[in-house]
Amino acid sequence: MNQETFWSNRYRDAGDGYLFGTEPNRFLAHRQELLQTGRTALSVADGEGRNSVWLAEQGLEVTAIEISAIALEKARRLATGRKVEVNFIQADMLAPGWPAPELHDAFDWVFGIFIQFVAPEWRSRQFEVMKKVTAPGGRILLQGYTPKQLDYGTGGPSAVENLYTEEILRTEFTDWQIEELVTYEEDIAEGNAHQGRSALIGLIARKPG
Numbered sequence: 007m008n009q010e011t012f013w014s015n016r017y018r019d020a021g022d023g024y025l026f027g028t029e030p031n032r033f034l035a036h037r038q039e040l041l042q043t044g045r046t047a048l049s050v051a052d053g054e055g056r057n058s059v060w061l062a063e064q065g066l067e068v069t070a071i072e073i074s075a076i077a078l079e080k081a082r083r084l085a086t087g088r089k090v091e092v093n094f095i096q097a098d099m100l101a102p103g104w105p106a107p108e109l110h111d112a113f114d115w116v117f118g119i120f121i122q123f124v125a126p127e128w129r130s131r132q133f134e135v136m137k138k139v140t141a142p143g144g145r146i147l148l149q150g151y152t153p154k155q156l157d158y159g160t161g162g163p164s165a166v167e168n169l170y171t172e173e174i175l176r177t178e179f180t181d182w183q184i185e186e187l188v189t190y191e192e193d194i195a196e197g198n199a200h201q202g203r204s205a206l207i208g209l210i211a212r213k214p215g
Contacts, residue, residue, distance in 0.1 A: 032194065
């Protein structure tokens with residue numbers, strides 16, 4: 007089963023509800039003031055729009071890419087209901103030739119919230135894409151799970167190799183300025199898919215200007 011089919015099935019099974027809820031990720035929302043340092047934003051693997059819509063409400067010019075057409079339908083509905091504009095694009099961030107040249111160095115902020123759906127051999131490619139679309143001096147914000155999350159089973163992938171450690175992220179962003187890198191545990195409530203005690207990691211890294 008390909009990624010588009012897998013995710014569309016998950017979002018379809020949620021019915022009219024939102025699999026991960028409609029409120030922004032907490033790690034993202036708690037950096038609200040820092041977001042004012044940028045104007046343009048890209049949310050990758052954005053799902054049903056909870057993060058991109060919230061970012062647009064903060065006054066950013068937001069583009070969101072998502073592989074699932076079902077998720078995008080819900081995201082557009084959420085944006086309309088909240089009266090904001092988001093440039094939604096159906097795209098596979100790992101597809102050959104993506105991103106298009108006009109997206110290179112285009113965004114002050116690039117967000118990846120729980121995007122640990124790829125095996126390690128694709129992780130560097132995933133981060134390479136995000137780095138490519140970040141403007142000089144711009145930032146990437148990541149939120150993910152650490153291997154301890156497997157003890158909780160409250161969301162995220164079941165493959166330990168897909169999960170982040172501080173060492174993995176420091177290595178992947180060795181040529182960037184790491185402004186924040188934290189591992190912590192927290193009770194989260196993000197729709198039906200992320201519920202309960204969770205082992206989390208957050209990163210903010212800045213591209214050389």
